[in-house]
Amino acid sequence: MSIETASPKENEVAFKWFNNYSGVTLKTPSKTLVVDPVDVSPKCFAKIDAILITHEHYDHLDGLLVKNLYERTGCRIIADPTSTKKLRNSIAAEDLQEMKAGSETTIEGVTVQAAACNHSPANSPVTYLVTSEEGVKIFHTADSMPFPEMLEIGKKHKPDVAFCTVAIAPGTSPKTGAEIVKLVKPKVAVPYHTASKSDLNSFCEMLSKEAPKVKCQIAEKDKVYIVGKQRKK
Numbered sequence: 001m002s003i004e005t006a007s008p009k010e011n012e013v014a015f016k017w018f019n020n021y022s023g024v025t026l027k028t029p030s031k032t033l034v035v036d037p038v039d040v041s042p043k044c045f046a047k048i049d050a051i052l053i054t055h056e057h058y059d060h061l062d063g064l065l066v067k068n069l070y071e072r073t074g075c076r077i078i079a080d081p082t083s084t085k086k087l088r089n090s091i092a093a094e095d096l097q098e099m100k101a102g103s104e105t106t107i108e109g110v111t112v113q114a115a116a117c118n119h120s121p122a123n124s125p126v127t128y129l130v131t132s133e134e135g136v137k138i139f140h141t142a143d144s145m146p147f148p149e150m151l152e153i154g155k156k157h158k159p160d161v162a163f164c165t166v167a168i169a170p171g172t173s174p175k176t177g178a179e180i181v182k183l184v185k186p187k188v189a190v191p192y193h194t195a196s197k198s199d200l201n202s203f204c205e206m207l208s209k210e211a212p213k214v215k216c217q218i219a220e221k222d223k224v225y226i227v228g229k230q231r232k233k
Contacts, residue, residue, distance in 0.1 A: 003027055003224050004046050011229040013136045015161070017219040018044065020195040021059040022142055024163060028132040031110045034069070035128065035140050036060040042068045050107050053079035054117065054142035055125035056086060059168075063087060070095065078105060078112060082123040101126055109133040118147040121170055129157055136160050136229045139184060143169035143193065146179040154184035161227050162186035166203045167194035174202035181211050188215045188227055 003025045006014040014027040019039040026033045031049040038059055048069060053061050061083050067090040070077060077087060077096045084098040097105055099114035106112070110132055117125035119142060130138045139159040153159075162184050164177035172193065181189045189211075191203040204216035219225060 006224050008226055011134045011136060012226050013132050013138060014224055014226050016224050017192055017221055021193050022054065022140070022163065022165065024140060026130055026138055028110055030133060031107055033130060037065055037069065038062040042072060045069060045073065048073040048075040050076040050078055052112065052128050053083040054127065055080050055119065055122035056082040057122060061086065063090060067091065076107065080124045080126045099126055115153060116147065116149055117142050118145040119143040119169065129159065134229065136227065139186065141165060141180060143172065145171050145176050146183055150180060150183035159184055159186040160229055161188045161190060163190045163192050165193040166191045167196060167199045169193060174199055174206055177203050178206040178210055181207060181214055186214060188217050190217050190219050192219065
């Protein structure tokens with residue numbers, strides 16, 4: 001099943017991890033969002049409503065690819081301040097939205113909120129909390145290390161899914177990814193930003209001991225997964 005043919009129902013979101021970094025496609029019942037598209041063919045995306053960029057590093061922002069996808073699909077571009085500046089000459093002003101931590105925008109029923117990001121090598125990184133039409137919440141943490149305010153994000157928003165960096169980005173590891181999970185307490189935790197199965201497995205092993213109530217989902221690249229809304233407690 002491709003992400004294009006996936007049909008998430010109410011209270012569901014489909015996702016696909018498509019590279020070794022933080023590239024994720026999210027599909028709600030009515031919208032398709034792509035986060036940090038790099039190292040992927042533009043032909044992989046038939047329909048996009050919005051592209052979300054977390055920061056300007058090469059493994060998160062490919063300006064030529066974003067321009068290509070924008071011209072082919074007419075999607076909105078939502079980006080951190082530094083990436084926004086880099087894209088201003090290739091994306092129409094009315095379709096390019098700068099997002100700082102605390103900013104919020106909507107895409108016809110789907111809400112995108114930018115939050116802080118603990119990734120000091122980047123100039124103005126953000127994480128994103130995406131909320132579907134029916135309230136399914138996806139926390140995309142970019143390259144972030146854990147930081148205390150994640151505890152409040154978890155308490156306030158109760159994410160159904162959190163994507164956690166476990167390698168490659170400076171300072172990150174399966175351990176720092178597990179620390180994010182313990183702060184945010186999502187229903188499902190997905191390790192990413194690595195090409196190593198060992199990193200992915202180590203993350204899940206830590207969760208089984210330190211956060212056993214959280215489901216660890218190791219995502220195979222280019223495979224589609226369906227997640228549902230977390231029950232209220």
